Amino acid sequence: MxxxxxxxxxxxxxxxxxxxxxxxxxxxxxxxxxxxxxxxxxxxxxxxxxxxxxxxxxxGFINAHSHVAMTLFRGIADDMNFKEWLFDNMLPREELLDDESVYYASMLALMEMAGKGITFSADMYFFTNSICKAFSDVGMRGCISRGLSFDDQKGWDRRLDETMDTYNRYNGYKNLLEVGFGPHAPYTVPMERLAEVASLAKKLGASVQMHIYESAWERESYTFSDLDKTGIFDTKLIAAHCVQADMQDIKTLAAKNVTVVHNPCSNLKLGNGTAPVIAMLDENVNVTVGTDGAASNNSLDILGEMKIMALSQKSKYSPSQVKINDVLRMAWENGGYAFGKKMGxxxxxxxxxxxxxxxxxxxxxxxxxxxxxxxxxxxxxxxxxxxxxxxxxxxxxNGTYPLIKESDIYEKFQKSFIRIENTFNGNSIISGN
Ligand SMILES: [Zn+2]
CATH class of the missing domain: 2.30.40.10 (Urease, subunit C, domain 1)
Structure with missing residues (x-):
């Protein structure tokens, strides 16, 4: 070149x-x-x-938390609380995904991100080989993880095998991709399984992405002390949300050098609240910013997140405590630091x-x-x-995507969307016209 x-x-x-x-x-x-x-x-x-x-x-702007294929679910369940949104609408539709739908949904998401100035996105989802292919085709840098949850031993083993398959194929691919681990959350992965993930991640030097304290009800199902015992805080951990973290938790995040991803639009939309970002910055926690998926945002726009973050923190604390340089640092260098890359x-x-x-x-x-x-x-x-x-x-x-053919993506995305919605609804009410 x-x-x-x-x-x-x-x-x-x-x-x-x-x-x-x-x-x-x-x-x-x-x-x-x-x-x-x-x-x-x-x-x-x-x-x-x-x-x-x-x-x-x-x-380039760094999106430290997303689920790119969730563009398929954009605009569904806009006005629901987190539990209805997740358990009644997202999880049943996710059962209907396949490699093709995830690939085109990811392509669409990454085109949107590229057009909005994003150069790196961290992701947690399923069919990760297709997601990695989409990142590589769009030319986007990323850290991709297979979402892990525990139902039974067979399912758990399959998900870990898929993680390792993607790791072996795509970790370091084209000097563009990194593959890490993605235990979904402490309420879907038991503590002894988190310990297993922690030890695997440490062995490979891989990063770990996990949702932590996104909603208030999570405080009843686990504590930071439970998490600490698993060793997960001793990995390269990127903790999404931490909306409900108290001062004691914030001190643990700082002491353990855990990166927090603040997702202000998703947190506000799902009614989960506003994370204590200023308190985290005061304690020297490495805070970054993310869009989360398009089903809970609904755009994939870090510039939009930065503005909402600044405004919501001004409202939570005081206008003088939120500085422009801090906001920019979260979208640049802090993201580079989180993923150990020369970015930002x-x-x-x-x-x-x-x-x-x-x-x-x-x-x-x-x-x-x-x-x-x-x-x-x-x-x-x-x-x-x-x-x-x-x-x-x-x-x-200047309005174009030099590495890809745009029109194919829209057409195939729309086909996947119609198939999933018609199956979910049990009839053919969506024609796509
Ligand atoms: Zn998320």
Whole structure:
């Protein structure tokens, strides 16, 4: 692959840096050099030059928690509480999934994410070989885990076998994918099984994604002390939600270096509340941000999450306790730290994973350099995303997806959706017309 030189852009190196003018040189999948005063492209005879005048380049946005294939269930059960949503609507429909439906639903989700400036997504679901194929086809970086729950020994063994099959096929694939473990939650996986997952994950050095304290009723079914005994806190644990964590739990998360993924839209929509993010940051917990699945959000838009997070935390604490740099850090460097990857900064040696904003859009005015970071969090919205690069390749550019054929995806997604809904409803009420 030729080197790429992105010229004449405004850039933000990371959350604590001001906006500055610079050129960025990319080689293969990495950032090779950043030139704050620009560089004469003649020095790079072999580099492709991309004029980025009028654009703002930032580190790619990191979605630390999702279930990509749940795009199939978007708009179903919008007005239900968490238990009705999960047990009466999601779980029965998930029984009807297959490799094909999961692949096209994942493709659709990842296209949406790419178009909204996301360059990495962490995922937990089923049919993970199909999900990995979708990540690779769209060009999205990710950490994928097979969701694990315990019903009986046979089912548990099958799910662990599927985890290992995906691990063996896709861990490290194209320098794009990582495969980890995904015990769904402590209320669906007994403690002795969590201990088994913890020991496997430690042996492989793999990450673990798990829902923890998403809803108030979970506090009656397990404690942090139960979890600690399983060894799960001693893995590379990414804990989704932690809405119900108290101060004692927050101190444990900090002491054990557990990453928390805050999913503000999903938590608000399912009536689970607002996580104590400011208290977590004060205790130096590594907090990141995620969309969760499209069935509980319903969009896959980290910029939207950042704004809702900032607003809901201002409401829970006080407006002065929520800083723009903290919000940006959660979507950039904290995500890189959580997954142990060179992501979330524009620096030599980091992945060439970038988001490009068009700052000629109305919501980016006034074009005062001091205010561009504020515009990203509070004003811009994902419609200002001009391009998204992962591993040095454009996966979204000016309204198009250069690596895939879009029309096929919509058609096959819609076919899967109709099959699942008709089967779930036991008749043919959905024609798709
Ligand atoms: Zn989730």
């Amino acid at each position: 030729k080197k790429k030189l992105l010229k004449n852009a405004y850039i933000i190196i990371s959350a604590d840096f001001p906006v500055q003018k610079a050129d960025i040189l990319i080689s293969e999948n990495e950032i090779l050099q950043v030139f704050p005063n620009g560089i004469n492209e003649k020095s790079f005879g072999e580099a492709e030059v991309w004029d980025m005048s009028g654009k703002l380049i930032t580190p 900064r524009i620096e030599p040696g980091y992945y060439a994973d970038l988001t490009v904003f068009d700052i000629s859009k109305p919501s980016f005015y006034p074009t005062d350099l001091q205010r561009l970071k504020s515009h990203i969090v509070y004003s811009a919205g994902s419609d200002s995303v001009f391009a998204t690069m992962v591993n040095g390749e454009w996966i979204y550019y």
